[in-house]
Amino acid sequence: MLEIKNFTKSYNEKKKAVDDLSLSIDPGDIYGFIGANGSGKTTTIKAVVGIHDFDSGRITVCGHSIKKEPIICKKMMAYIPDNPDLYEHLTGYQYINFISDLFDIPTDERTAKIEKYGDLFEMTGNLGNIIASYSHGMKQRTAIISALVHSPKLLVLDEPFVGLDPKATFTLKQIMQECVSDGGAIFFSTHILDVAEKLCNKIAIIKGGKLIASGPTETVKGNQSLESFFMEVQDI
Numbered sequence: 212m213l214e215i216k217n218f219t220k221s222y223n224e225k226k227k228a229v230d231d232l233s234l235s236i237d238p239g240d241i242y243g244f245i246g247a248n249g250s251g252k253t254t255t256i257k258a259v260v261g262i263h264d265f266d267s268g269r270i271t272v273c274g275h276s277i278k279k280e281p282i283i284c285k286k287m288m289a290y291i292p293d294n295p296d297l298y299e300h301l302t303g304y305q306y307i308n309f310i311s312d313l314f315d316i317p318t319d320e321r322t323a324k325i326e327k328y329g330d331l332f333e334m335t336g337n338l339g340n341i342i343a344s345y346s347h348g349m350k351q352r353t354a355i356i357s358a359l360v361h362s363p364k365l366l367v368l369d370e371p372f373v374g375l376d377p378k379a380t381f382t383l384k385q386i387m388q389e390c391v392s393d394g395g396a397i398f399f400s401t402h403i404l405d406v407a408e409k410l411c412n413k414i415a416i417i418k419g420g421k422l423i424a425s426g427p428t429e430t431v432k433g434n435q436s437l438e439s440f441f442m443e444v445q446d447i
């Protein structure tokens with residue numbers, strides 16, 4: 212569903228932020244992307260969702276190039292950034308309706324989705340208030356609801372659990388599992404290795420802009436914990 216081939220991106224001439232990274236994310240995958248601060252996770256994610264241009268390589272969503280056919284790709288996916296920057300002067304409802312308009316979601320469909328995800332994320336009572344009055348976690352939940360209204364096939368999430376309370380974290384994990392059991396795929400970055408180990412069927416580890424391990428979680432980490440494996444490869 213998502214193919215990243217020989218992806219390379221530099222912000223300046225001195226150093227490549229990501230160097231020759233290749234990954235394949237298939238339907239049914241919850242693919243965790245882990246790495247130390249500054250290792251290149253957000254750079255990769257922003258290229259995948261069409262925010263960053265890149266030097267070389269190829270990124271495709273269901274066979275469509277994010278560089279050449281960005282609209283087709285964006286219709287099939289949703290991106291939730293690590294720090295959602297929503298329109299603060301809108302109410303939650305207005306914001307989600309604005310996103311629904313962009314994706315041409317019929318009224319009855321969006322109403323059903325907003326009701327479903329609003330209830331699941333305990334936001335229904337707050338969606339009438341302006342976003343400026345929300346806590347970080349409420350903004351994050353609003354961003355998640357708005358990302359789900361068009362039933363994306365591919366979910367790309369940057370540090371999705373940061374700022375979410377335990378109930379919202381549980382709900383998001385359930386939704387991620389629901390998405391892949393319906394034939395979707397998820398690519399997300401996280402520093403929470405316990406969650407990654409339990410939730411992800413596949414794991415990729417990036418270090419200094421280079422992919423150093425990828426594949427089925429059990430194969431990548433062997434018979435040790437993901438945390439132990441990660442600490443081991445950081446020292447090499």
Ligand SMILES: Nc1ncnc2c1ncn2[C@@H]1O[C@H](COP(=O)(O)OP(=O)(O)OP(=O)(O)O)[C@@H](O)[C@H]1O
Pocket residue numbers: 222228246247248249250251252253254255
């Ligand atoms: N806009 C930018 N301009 C210049 N350099 C950048 C920019 N964004 C990222 N970088 C550099 O690219 C490298 C990779 O950064 P990136 O944000 O992708 O890492 P990350 O793995 O997402 O880190 P974190 O876990 O801290 O979020 C770092 O060396 C960073 O300093």
